[in-house]
Amino acid sequence: MGVGGWSMDLKGAQEAFLAVLQQIPQPETRKAFLAWVDDTWIRGVPPTLMVCPPPCPPPPLVPGCTSDYSSGDAKLRKIADDLREIMPLNAILPTEQITFPSVGENADCDPSHTLHVDAFLYDEDMVDELCDTGELARNYCVDCSSHNTQPITYISHSASRERLAYIFRALLPPIPEDTILLDIGSRLGAVLYGAYIYSKCRRIVGVEINQDLCQVQQTIINKYQFQDRVQVVGGDIQEQAEIVRAADIIVLNNVFEFFMPPAVQARIWAFLRSNIKKGCLLVTIPSLEDSLQYIDCGFRVPEWARELPPHDPNITAPFDFQSETSEVKLYQIV
Incomplete structure (x- = not known):
């Protein structure tokens, strides 16, 4: 038992950690928080923890945030890892024929400035990383050799x-x-x-x-x-x-x-x-x-x-x- 008769096992700690992440909806803030965890607690020298009696319980989980989701998402993530080994970066096979729409909301998806990025294979953080390494472009030049640029359009044919x-x-x-x-x-x-x-x-x-x-x-x-x-x-x-x-x-x-x-x-x-x-x-x-x-x-x-x-x-x-x-x-x- 911990101080004040309260302690937490591994599963409880994992659920509490997920509950904290749940309170950080902004991707950039969540990414910065995880980077801090990595730098401070994994790669660095962890600071000395102070336990205040009585200890505060972990934040409550929002209904639906269960281990079923966590394990399911982990398996889907592993499947995506396997598929990235099989598929090309744009997840389009040579035997597929893509027909860009001529009418409707996506009629502006010109092949010259539209990239296929499969949402099941690549989440937002992975797309950012691919852009940072130059494997994906963020913008295209409207007038060659000028500074007049527009964002690349990303489209996906899979559910994230x-x-x-x-x-x-x-x-x-x-x-x-x-x-x-x-x-x-x-x-x-x-x-x-x-x-x-x-x-x-x-x-x-x-x-x-x-x-x-x-x-x-x-x-x-x-x-x-x-x-x-x-x-x-x-x-x-x-x-x-x-x-x-x-x-x-x-x-x-x-x-x-x-x-x-x-x-x-x-x-x-x-x-x-x-x-x-x-x-x-x-x-x-x-x-x-x-x-x-x-x-x-x-x-x-x-x-x-x-x-x-x-x-x-x-x-x-x-x-x-x-x-x-x-x-x-x-x-x-x-």
Whole structure:
């Protein structure tokens, strides 16, 4: 026992440390705090601690900040480490064909000043480090050899670890074990891994048209022994009507806009409307309204789906969810 009959084991200390980080939402401040911990307590000579009786208990954990999140995020981080060993820096394979949008909010994403930076593989701190080392550029020159520069546009085709935690811990309601979850355009498999770690879905299916990306996902699934609940299907989603009809939850994360022209997108949306069952939950990034605004798909969103609020908007984790939630929407098919 410690002074005053109170002590803390390793797990308690870890949770208290996470609780402190949770109170520092600004990334730069949090980074500076961790640097101080490293310099003072790991690399330096730690100062003598003074214990004031009675000792103060650790700050309370905000509801939802549990060891489940910590262990889940650690596993996702390890998967991202493995994927960085497999994928090129921009996480785009030579066999992929990127189609930059000509209409809509992302129509200004010109290939000359737009970089693909996968949010699952690279968090903000890692992007800053890549910029500092010159592996990524922050700005581009509008007029060659001048000082007239503009920021580079970064885009991602994957959900970040934070966004995955938000989807499965706050946005969606509790997921029954007999749920079938479908990720359309699963790419590197981030949603599949998040669903496996944060839910008990009995069947988690990713449909991906690029066979090389299917192999990348299968490599991770095999390594982490996710195959008991996770399956990757290669092919066009329009050829997978049976899977679409069976799904209870469908995730659409930036799935069509950068990979096919508007006419093809319209056909796929019409297919989805015809095959997704009533009551199915859709998680979309961005909103359906934004995705369909410039697509002539023959129907309006309110005729097909109604937006739902997050199941638990107050849940938090040891980081600020706000930047990860604004584009993520939840709908139910009516």
